[in-house]
Amino acid sequence: xxxxxxxxxxxxxxxxxxxxxxxxxxxxxxxxxxxxxxxxxxxxxxxxxxxxxxxxxxxxxxxxxxxxxxxxxxxxxxxxxxxxxxxxxxxxxxxxxxxxxxxxxxxxxxxxxxxxxxxxxxxxxxxxxxxxxxxxxxxxxxxxxxxxxxxxxxxxxxxxxxxxxxxxxxxxxxxxxxxxxxxxxxxxxxxxxxxxxxxxxxxxxxxxxxxxxxxxxxxxxxxxxxxxxxxxxxxxxxxxxxxxxxxxxxxxxxxxxxxxxxxxxxxxxxxxxxxxxxxxxxxxxxxxxxxxxxxxxxxxxx
Ligand code: 13P
Ligand code: SF4
Numbered sequence: 647x648x649x650x651x652x653x654x655x656x657x658x659x660x661x662x663x664x665x666x667x668x669x670x671x672x673x674x675x676x677x678x679x680x681x682x683x684x685x686x687x688x689x690x691x692x693x694x695x696x697x698x699x700x701x702x703x704x705x706x707x708x709x710x711x712x713x714x715x716x717x718x719x720x721x722x723x724x725x726x727x728x729x730x731x732x733x734x735x736x737x738x739x740x741x742x743x744x745x746x747x748x749x750x751x752x753x754x755x756x757x758x759x760x761x762x763x764x765x766x767x768x769x770x771x772x773x774x775x776x777x778x779x780x781x782x783x784x785x786x787x788x789x790x791x792x793x794x795x796x797x798x799x800x801x802x803x804x805x806x807x808x809x810x811x812x813x814x815x816x817x818x819x820x821x822x823x824x825x826x827x828x829x830x831x832x833x834x835x836x837x838x839x840x841x842x843x844x845x846x847x848x849x850x851x852x853x854x855x856x857x858x859x860x861x862x863x864x865x866x867x868x869x870x871x872x873x874x875x876x877x878x879x880x881x882x883x884x885x886x887x888x889x890x891x892x893x894x895x896x897x898x899x900x901x902x903x904x905x906x907x908x909x910x911x912x913x914x915x916x917x918x919x920x921x922x923x924x925x926x927x928x929x930x931x932x933x934x935x936x937x938x939x940x941x942x943x944x945x946x947x948x
Pocket of ligand 1: 688732774845
């Protein structure tokens with residue numbers, strides 16, 4: 647089947663089965679181009695909680711499909727490739743978190759959505775890169791634990807006067823961006839606005855003109871009167887940002903920023919998934935209920 651036929655068959659099946667296709671901003675261009683909605687983690691979570699489709703085909707990584715299942719338990723949530731995981735989400739296991747919570751006696755837990763449903767179920771509230779500062783600031787407590795991303799936690803802590811306990815997790819793709827990469831990018835593109843994702847190290851964030859989520863970067867570029875931008879996140883974002891601003895120029899801060907997990911899903915995988923309904927992600931009810939409380943609290947605070 648050629649690409650055009652595959653795309654048409656997918657769109658027909660989505661219509662017949664009352665299914666919606668969601669894609670994260672890092673997905674391959676051909677997946678984003680056929681999706682009903684592309685977005686950052688927060689936008690996709692909100693969409694998953696509101697859609698009246700029977701089936702959600704989630705083109706992203708496992709924790710994103712789980713979040714959709716947490717929010718819409720009555721729907722079938724499909725992840726076209728079960729091996730699309732997130733190394734950062736794997737850096738916090740429920741037992742280790744239980745131990746840490748016991749040691750910190752009652753300190754609330756703010757959990758990045760890049761985590762398993764079982765970890766969310768042990769959390770007070772979730773956050774994404776788009777709302778982390780609002781969520782942490784919105785909490786009454788002045789002492790909290792943030793998991794699993796130490797960089798995101800340090801970023802939030804730098805914005806307010808609260809005691810934030812860190813977890814030693816990180817995104818291998820964002821954490822590898824260095825000050826040398828930044829210096830080189832600035833030298834190559836001296837006029838460009840430097841946008842950096844908060845999963846990067848604090849020392850790198852301190853050099854940025856703008857720190858925001860993937861969709862935050864798209865909105866910023868759309869609303870700016872500047873014409874050149876350096877994009878400091880996974881390079882998949884270059885596709886939707888260039889599409890949203892065809893007359894502006896975008897450059898990756900580093901070509902090393904490629905997440906292999908975000909690149910696994912192909913058009914054939916999407917077709918197979920919607921045809922066979924294989925690859926369902928379903929969160930068991932005893933985990934879903936407490937996880938729902940943490941995710942819902944986040945959405946209400948956004
Ligand atoms: P956002 O799109 O929410 O900024 O997330 C980045 C990310 O790393 C998702 O895996
Ligand atoms: Fe996980 Fe980083 Fe890949 Fe996002 S970019 S899915 S945080 S490894």
